[in-house]
Every structure is written in structure tokens, then in C-alpha cells.
Amino acid sequence: MPTDSQCDILCVVGARPNFMKIGPVMRSLQRADIPAQLVHTGQHYDPAMNERFFTDLQIPYPDINLEVGSCSHAVQTAEVMMRFEGVLDRVQPRAILVVGDVNSTIACALVAAKKGVGVIHVEAGLRSFDRSMPEEVNRVLTDQISDLLFITERHARDNLVREGIDPDRVHFVGNVMIDTQLYNLGRAVPWEETLRAAEVETDAFSGGGAYGVLTLHRPSNVDHAPVMERLVDSLVAIARELPLVFPLHPRTQARLQGFGLESALREAPIAVLPPAGYLEMLGLMKDARVVLTDSGGMQEETTALGVPCITLRENTERPITIDEGTNILVGNDPQRLMESFREVMDHGGKQGRIPQYWDGNAAERIVAVVADWLKHARKS
Structure with a gap:
């Protein structure tokens, strides 16, 4: 089957929380000369707001839009999976990169894992310990099938290790949400x-x-x-x-x-x-x-x-x-x-401090690990 232009990493966004996290990662991948494409599942249902997100956050427009739209959790997850499978077959990336905990995150991760494509999860290990939240289910399942897990704070590693995940797959890099905030302040x-x-x-x-x-x-x-x-x-x-x-x-x-x-x-x-x-x-x-x-x-x-x-x-x-x-x-x-x-x-309310690695450089740390992982994957 013919493939699209060379792509090592297929990045996935679907809803508003994803948009704010993917921009720094895409910029860092570009600086590192790692070929990447962006897939928008279309989970977010407001086309006007979609346009604003890409413009405001200076994110490259998606290479592929699955146009799934808004529907029930089950239908939406299934639609993303069905449409994303064809994308994987066509593009054949080395890995996909998913962010956060929306339906698109778990849907695309599942498809990739079943097809033997690497899964990279940015913002892994977060837990509310409330399984009544759909996002919590998405987080736990995505982490279980990810090859690289990037965490925003050290305690997230404890959550992952407790769930049986190899700590060698877990990397503390900081918070890409804060990369975006500082970049746009x-x-x-x-x-x-x-x-x-x-x-x-x-x-x-x-x-x-x-x-x-x-x-x-x-x-x-x-x-x-x-x-x-x-x-x-x-x-x-x-x-x-x-x-x-x-x-x-x-x-x-x-x-x-x-x-x-x-x-x-x-x-x-x-x-x-x-x-x-x-x-x-x-x-x-x-x-x-x-x-x-x-x-x-x-x-x-x-x-x-x-x-x-x-x-x-x-x-x-x-x-x-x-x-x-x-x-x-x-x-x-x-x-x-x-x-x-x-x-x-x-x-004046609660006084706090800025957590470690919430410094605007999380995406750079992520891409350094991804580059090393790709290099070793090519040799194996």
C-alpha cells in the first residue's frame, strides 16, 4: 500500500485540551528534524473554535482531519478508531503521540497498539482515582498500552509503577501546558x-x-x-x-x-x-x-x-x-x-510556588527522549 510522505511521529489532537499541549511538541519535533504529521480527529464540535485554536496557538493546520464530530462516548470512540486505522495503514509512522485524556487519546492509542505501532503518551500518570469520570478511564487505559510515558510531576511515576508499568518507560519532563502558557503570555x-x-x-x-x-x-x-x-x-x-x-x-x-x-x-x-x-x-x-x-x-x-x-x-x-x-x-x-x-x-488566597520543570521547556525534554528512542528503535 502506498504511504504518505515520510513520517516518524503521527501527533493526534481531538478536543480543546489537546490543542494547548500539542503546539510546543510540534515546534520541538520540527527543530529536531523529526518528521511529524498532525491528525485532528474532529472530536471538538465547534468548527469556529477549532479555527481559533490553531490560529491563536500557532499550531500548524492538521495534515489529516477525521471529522468525527460530537456524539456519545462509545460512538465517538468507535468512530475515531475506525477512521484512524486507515490513516495508520496509509502513513505508517514509527509511533503516534497522544496527549491528555479525551476519547481521541484512548481511541488512537488502542488502534496503534493493536497494529504494533509505538504509542507515546504526553501527560501520563495523572489520577483522580474516580472511575466515574470518563477521563480517568481513558488515562488508565492509555498508560497501560504506551511505550513512552511523559509525566508532569514526580508523583505520577508512583501511580504508574503501582499499576505495573515499567519505570524505565516513564520520563519526568514537566508540563507542556505551561510551555504554551509561557510562549503566549x-x-x-x-x-x-x-x-x-x-x-x-x-x-x-x-x-x-x-x-x-x-x-x-x-x-x-x-x-x-x-x-x-x-x-x-x-x-x-x-x-x-x-x-x-x-x-x-x-x-x-x-x-x-x-x-x-x-x-x-x-x-x-x-x-x-x-x-x-x-x-x-x-x-x-x-x-x-x-x-x-x-x-x-x-x-x-x-x-x-x-x-x-x-x-x-x-x-x-x-x-x-x-x-x-x-x-x-x-x-x-x-x-x-x-x-x-x-x-x-x-x-489574598492560597500562596503557592511553581512546580519543578514547569519552565517552558517540557517539549524540548520530550523530544530529546523521543529522538533517542527512535534511534535505538531503528537499530533493533
Whole structure:
């Protein structure tokens, strides 16, 4: 079967969290003269946002787009697997490189492993120990079938060794999410510009420039009316003291409308925005007094920025953001949320430090290991 142009590494992205991690890796592969191509599975369902991610993050446009789209976990995973198999047969890379924990990650890793193609997992070993989270299942399974596992912090090695993974396959390199953040920090869009572009009146946010950022999308927070109602009540109370900027995830918007809670938010000093691009979110986060979120990546980004983060989850796969960073877990308990918010307002919130190797050079360390691995693979 004829193959595409020479490709050692086939890099895979599928959803928003992947885009923020693949850019530094692609740039480092190029500098190392390692032939690579980019596959976009199309898991992210918003074409307009896709375009923005590649432009904002200066990622090369995908060589291949599987155009899978949004559907149930099972259907989406199966569709990616079926479409990706043909790509592997055509391109015949030495290995694939997957990032994070979305459905595309496990789907492509499974296909590659079954066809004898090497699997490289960036951001391996993270564990929330909550198997009710689809991402946790994806993480555990991807790590089990990976040949090279790159970890963001040392404790992730303990998780992998406990699961029977050979420690010689595990490499502590740091966090490519922070590579992207540092690379783009000077390009971040000022928060005032983001609000003006969304036609939000900024007078409510002019009191010393103090504001908070809010994001919500996890099913445990947005899929149950009583939980969502309690959260909205608490967030409205917080906003009366500190205005909030709320880029609204489509899933969350649908739930707010379905539960009849949208008007309560819009009547409070909460700037409800459409989904924001990466550079807009970076600008919002870096100048925020506090970030309230259920996102995994934002726990890391706020730690690197030194911004207090209140995470609306009962667990986290990124414990280093708590042990060393600025993050605190409160679940969706209104009392814990308000107590943590009060700590921020009265005392500045939790002080942290930047973890080891979160220095903007993680991708370089990854590619150095990959280059050595490819060299030895050629000899064997």
C-alpha cells in the first residue's frame, strides 16, 4: 500500500485540551528534524473554535482531519478508531503521540497498539482515582498500552509503577501546558478588550480592576438541577462582592436554560460570554483576583500564574496544584465555596510556588527522549 510522505511521529489532537499541549511538541519535533504529521480527529464540535485554536496557538493546520464530530462516548470512540486505522495503514509512522485524556487519546492509542505501532503518551500518570469520570478511564487505559510515558510531576511515576508499568518507560519532563502558557503570555488579550468585544458594560468591573473568572462544564456540577441551583445561588452572592466573568460552555448553557436558572446569572454582576479563545482566556486568568473552575487544565494554569484557584470538584488528577500550587478543592458545597472565597478576599488566597520543570521547556525534554528512542528503535 502506498504511504504518505515520510513520517516518524503521527501527533493526534481531538478536543480543546489537546490543542494547548500539542503546539510546543510540534515546534520541538520540527527543530529536531523529526518528521511529524498532525491528525485532528474532529472530536471538538465547534468548527469556529477549532479555527481559533490553531490560529491563536500557532499550531500548524492538521495534515489529516477525521471529522468525527460530537456524539456519545462509545460512538465517538468507535468512530475515531475506525477512521484512524486507515490513516495508520496509509502513513505508517514509527509511533503516534497522544496527549491528555479525551476519547481521541484512548481511541488512537488502542488502534496503534493493536497494529504494533509505538504509542507515546504526553501527560501520563495523572489520577483522580474516580472511575466515574470518563477521563480517568481513558488515562488508565492509555498508560497501560504506551511505550513512552511523559509525566508532569514526580508523583505520577508512583501511580504508574503501582499499576505495573515499567519505570524505565516513564520520563519526568514537566508540563507542556505551561510551555504554551509561557510562549503566549505576551500575546494574551487584555481582559477589558475581551469584555468590550462581547459588548459587556465594563463599568461594573472598574473598581480597581478586580474581578474573578468562572468556568463550569462537568456533569457533576451542571447535570443535576438541585446542585446547579445551589451553585448559582452561591455564585450570584460572590458576584455581588467581586464581579465575575463567565465564558459559557454550550453544555452548561443548555442546562441553565433547561433548569430555568439563566436569568438569575444575567441579573447579577456576571459577564456571561460565549466560549473564549485561548488568548482571551489567558488574559482573563492572568489578571483575575480568583478563578473558580471545574477544569483540570485551569488548575495548572492558575498555579503557574500564581492566581488563587477554587476548584468546584471533590477530587483532582492534578494534586500538585494543591500540594505546591494555588489550588483548593471545595466540591459543589456552598459553605466550602464561600469560606474559600472569603479567604481570597480577606487574605489574598492560597500562596503557592511553581512546580519543578514547569519552565517552558517540557517539549524540548520530550523530544530529546523521543529522538533517542527512535534511534535505538531503528537499530533493533
